[in-house]
Amino acid sequence: MDIQISSLSKIYEKGARPALDNLDLRISTGTFGLLGPNGAGKTTLIKILSTQMKPTSGEVTIDGLHIGADRDKVRQRLGYLPQHFGAYPNLTGFEFLDYMARLAHIRPAKHRKQVVEEALEAVALTKVRDKYTGTFSGGMKRRLGIAQAILAEPDFLIVDEPTVGLDPEERIRFRKILGRMSRNRAILISTHIVGDISSTCEDIAVLNFGRLLFHGPPEELVRHAENKTWTLHVDDAAFAKVQKEWHVVTVTPVGDDLTVRIVGDQAPPPGAEPEPPNLEDAYIYFMATDGHSADGNGSSP
Numbered sequence: 059m060d061i062q063i064s065s066l067s068k069i070y071e072k073g074a075r076p077a078l079d080n081l082d083l084r085i086s087t088g089t090f091g092l093l094g095p096n097g098a099g100k101t102t103l104i105k106i107l108s109t110q111m112k113p114t115s116g117e118v119t120i121d122g123l124h125i126g127a128d129r130d131k132v133r134q135r136l137g138y139l140p141q142h143f144g145a146y147p148n149l150t151g152f153e154f155l156d157y158m159a160r161l162a163h164i165r166p167a168k169h170r171k172q173v174v175e176e177a178l179e180a181v182a183l184t185k186v187r188d189k190y191t192g193t194f195s196g197g198m199k200r201r202l203g204i205a206q207a208i209l210a211e212p213d214f215l216i217v218d219e220p221t222v223g224l225d226p227e228e229r230i231r232f233r234k235i236l237g238r239m240s241r242n243r244a245i246l247i248s249t250h251i252v253g254d255i256s257s258t259c260e261d262i263a264v265l266n267f268g269r270l271l272f273h274g275p276p277e278e279l280v281r282h283a284e285n286k287t288w289t290l291h292v293d294d295a296a297f298a299k300v301q302k303e304w305h306v307v308t309v310t311p312v313g314d315d316l317t318v319r320i321v322g323d324q325a326p327p328p329g330a331e332p333e334p335p336n337l338e339d340a341y342i343y344f345m346a347t348d349g350h351s352a353d354g355n356g357s358s359p
Contacts, residue, residue, distance in 0.1 A: 059120075059214060059244040060084070060120075061214065062084055063082060064082055064116055064118070065081070065115065065117065066078055066082075066106070066116030066117070067079055067081070067113060067114050067115045068106065068111070068113050075267065076114075076268045077102040077268050078099045078102050078268045081103070081116070081265075081268070081269070083263055083270060085244055085261075086261070087242070088259075088260045088261065089237060089247060089255075090245065090247070091247050091259035091262035091263070091276075092104075092248040092249070092263055092265065093250070093262055093263065093264050093265070094264055094266055095250055095345070096250060098250075098265040099265045099268040099269075100218075100250075103248075103265070106125070107125070108138045108216055109125060109129050109136070112126065120132050120214060121135075134210070135213045135214055136212050136214050136215075137208055137215040138218075139200075139216070139217045139218065139220070140203075140218050143200065143202075143203035145191040145194075145202055145203075147191055148190060149191055150187065150188050150191065151183055151189060151191055152187040154202065154206070155174040155202075155205055155209065156170065156171070159173055162209055162210045164209060173209055174209070177206075177209055178205060180205065181205045182201065183202060183205065195228070196224055197224050197227075200220065200224065200228070201232065201235065204217070204232075204235060204239075213244065214245075214246070215239065215244070216246045217248070218248050219250070220236070220247060233254070233257065237258055253338070256337040261273075261274070262275070264279070264341065266345060271344065272344060280335050280336065280337055280339075281340075282343055283343040285332070286323065286335065287321050287333045287335040288320050288327075289319050289333050290318045290320060290327060290329060291315050291316070291317055291318075292315060292316055292318055293315050297316055300318055304320040304327075305342050306318055306319070307321060307339055321335070321343040
């Protein structure tokens with residue numbers, strides 16, 4: 059699978075800042091993480107990739123198919139789970155997927171039943187196949203959404219904000235499902251939650267203000283925060299000063315004091331202990347320090 063994004067731009071209003079600004083990106087088989095804050099351009103990119111929107115300029119090809127000129131052929135190879143997914147509450151899980159399979163022109167009936175059963179099995183919903191979707195938990199509905207997205211066996215699966223509102227157990231289960239499915243297709247996970255991609259994606263891109271700030275493996279991004287990450291024990295008064303001078307990643311109450319995890323280029327404050335960085339540390343460091351001036355090629359700050 060080879061998705062090529064070349065010089066892609068999207069401008070909604072003349073004179074306004076571009077939602078996407080001359081974006082170049084390549085996505086291959088496996089799990090690809092698209093990371094960035096709200097307003098970074100992730101939703102615009104997803105709408106273009108899923109053929110819901112035309113770019114202002116630039117080009118996207120999927121295995122050589124042009125997303126505009128070959129729109130129908132591209133759609134046959136796409137699966138899409140939007141952030142806000144809804145199912146008919148008065149249909150069972152099986153009935154809903156069977157209905158969606160009919161809309162996808164999956165025939166004959168015997169084959170369609172097999173496809174639906176396999177999709178239910180893939181997302182661990184076989185045991186609740188005969189329950190009404192209106193009774194499903196949030197996590198079950200997200201898994202049902204993945205099931206409907208893979209009915210036609212797409213080569214390219216796009217998942218928008220996959221774990222918003224899920225409890226930790228469902229979030230982990232969802233990540234495992236996506237990981238298994240990525241062995242024979244390209245999966246794009248768009249999120250502003252670093253944890254969604256830290257243990258799942260082999261390749262990630264960071265967007266901000268429509269520009270590509272970083273593209274590469276997660277471990278390369280983590281290297282940006284090496285020797286830049288510290289923990290510090292402070293009281294409330296000292297925390298106010300630390301917050302002004304450093305980029306704070308986490309704050310944990312410990313008795314009457316606070317344990318603060320910080321990243322930055324300055325010399326560490328007295329009493330700070332060095333920590334090995336994780337992906338969240340690197341993301342915050344990268345965005346807060348040199349992100350806006352990065353050239354988009356993954357080079358170090």
